[in-house]
Amino acid sequence: MDKSMLGDLDSMGEEDKLRMTTMIEQLQIRDSLRMYNSLVERCFNDCIDTFRRKSLDKQEDTCVRRCAEKFLKHSMRVGLRFAELNQGTATPD
Numbered sequence: 001m002d003k004s005m006l007g008d009l010d011s012m013g014e015e016d017k018l019r020m021t022t023m024i025e026q027l028q029i030r031d032s033l034r035m036y037n038s039l040v041e042r043c044f045n046d047c048i049d050t051f052r053r054k055s056l057d058k059q060e061d062t063c064v065r066r067c068a069e070k071f072l073k074h075s076m077r078v079g080l081r082f083a084e085l086n087q088g089t090a091t092p093d
Helices: 014-047 058-087
Strands: none
Touching: 014 058
């Protein structure tokens, strides 16, 4: 947990700190699940067009792997960019 995002935790009581920490952890879990669900939905819709068999064929497998890789790279880049902006060290794109 990043203290700069929460302000001064030292001025809070122990109960408030615990409540704040729990709330932040729940938000992080929720955001992770949203990202995962978005990834699955997007790649499924882009790559799977028939239900001929239980497993993916080679073309579908390749498509899903590329899609997931691009999605995760994009998400990481966005996260890094937000961190740069938050720290005031943004680089011009």
